[in-house]
Amino acid sequence: MRFVIAALLSLAALSFVLVFSEKDNYTIHVGARTPPTEAGCRQIGQDRTEEGKVLGIYSCPA
Numbered sequence: 001m002r003f004v005i006a007a008l009l010s011l012a013a014l015s016f017v018l019v020f021s022e023k024d025n026y027t028i029h030v031g032a033r034t035p036p037t038e039a040g041c042r043q044i045g046q047d048r049t050e051e052g053k054v055l056g057i058y059s060c061p062a
Contacts, residue, residue, distance in 0.1 A: 009030050025062035026060060027062050034058075043057065
């Protein structure tokens with residue numbers, strides 16, 4: 001089941017990037033840990049696993 005959730009989150013992130021891609025290059029990171037401040041990432045959303053764990057979705061400059 002975790003594989004299915006990971007696959008769905010990956011597809012959602014990919015579709016987000018393809019649809020809303022900006023002129024600059026950005027990468028999308030999904031995870032429970034917050035990226036370091038120096039990375040210049042901004043949180044663009046949240047998701048929750050079946051276990052109730054909150055996953056942050058971040059957009060970071062490439």
